[in-house]
Amino acid sequence: MSRSKSLQYYILARLLLAPLMLWTITTVVFLLLRATPGDPVDAVLGGRAPDSVKQEYRERLGLLDPLWLQYLRYLGSLLRLDLGSSITTQGEAVWDTIQQHFPATVELAVCSMAIALVVGISVGVLSASRPNSFLDVGGRLFGIITYALPLFWVGMLMQLIFAVQLGWFPLGTRFPTSLPTPDGPTGLYTIDSLWSGNLTQFFTALYYLFLPSLTLGLLLSGIFERIVRVNLKQTLRADYVEAARARGIPERRVVLAHALKNALIPVITILGLTFASLLGGAILTEVTFSWPGLANRLYEAISLRDYPTVQGILVFFAAIVVLASIAIDILNAYIDPRIRY
Structure with a gap:
């Protein structure tokens, strides 16, 4: 079977498996929510509400129906x-909640991923190009430390140092209340401010975005640093790299133009998995920095046992992760001709 045919079958199989994966995730979420302690009616009405009122509210929400009937519904x-x-x-549609809060999460995720890629690849290249040196040891320590540190602790430490003590960055908001928020079609403050040509709003949005995205990006950069360092070291020992050196090509060009290009292929592969980690990290980052994104809204819904909101947001996140994983696999298959399915 030709590679193009096998790739088509692989893509078709992944697309057919995507609904099964989503169904599994939604089922697990549904069951876990109902297995955890806590009553959403108590969270809404409070513990002192009469039992008759609580029962009436549970019946109106369908919580008194058999579990299988709730699941089918x-x-x-x-x-x-x-x-x-x-x-x-007050009955706000979950889709409206997603539409309102998701742009803030996207903005945080994109900026954090950009910082993670730039820092991780740069440190990985410096470490691999100078093996057994001080830079190599420092790069390895950087990868281990950033991967192991708890995000919420680093977030609180960054706020304490740069927001509270030094006062360099704002604390606990996305945009100052003294300025009108950017108005545009995307809901992304940086994009909408550029769309309207308001540079003041653009730099203000970047200023408020910098500290939380830097925190999340630095802790994710260790993943890319370790992958780039290991693969670049192996690539620098390849025959075609030695041949490039024998032709008198400068070492800087050998690393950047010849070896790095092939060493970055595994980075594309790991992007899908890192994207899932990014969403998980966004929850801790948004809660720690009081960032008004969808992950923070999910945390609030979990605290209040808001079943529909928790289920809807998790299904939405799961669909994004599944689709991103499929897209990364397809992209990687087209970029690397050695891959066979």
């Missing part, structure tokens, strides 16, 4: 792309 809603309505914010 939930799956039916998902098939209609209906994520339901919140039970703690």
Whole structure:
């Protein structure tokens, strides 16, 4: 079978498996929410509400129905792309919640990923190009430390140093209340401010975005540093690299133009997995920095046992991770001709 045919079958198989993966995730989320302690009615009405009022509210929400009936109703809603309505914010549709808060999460995720790639690849190249040197040891320590440090602790430390003590950056918001927020079609403050040509809003949005994205990006950069360092070291020992050196090509050009290009192929592969880590890290980052994104809204919904909101946001995140994973696999297959399926 030719490579193009096998690749087509692989893509088709991944696309067919995607609904099965989403169904598995939604089922696990549904069951875990109902297995955890806590009652959403108590979270909404409080512990002192009369039992008759609580029972009436549970019946209105369908929580008194058998579990299998609740599950079938939930799956039916998902098939209609209906994520339901919140039970703690006066029936706000979950889709409206996603539309309102997701742009802040996207902005944080994109900036954090950019910082992670730039820092991780740069440190990995410096470390691999000077083996057994001080830079190599420092690069390895950087990768281990950034991978091992707890994100919430680093976030609080960064706020304490740069926001509280030094006062260099703002604390606990996305945009100052004294200025009008950027208005545009995307909901991304940096993009919308450029769209309207307001540079003041653009630099203000970057200023408020810098500290949380730097924190998350630095801790994710260790993943890319370790991958680039290991693969670049192996690539620098390859025959074609030695041949380039024998032709008198400067070492800097050998590393950047010949070896690094092939060493970055595994980075593309790991992007899909890192994207899932990025969403998980976004929850801790948004909660720590009080960033008004979708992950922070998910944390609030979990605290209030808001079943529809938690289920809807997690299904939305799961769909993004599954689609991103498929896209990265396809891209990697086209970039690296050695891959066979």
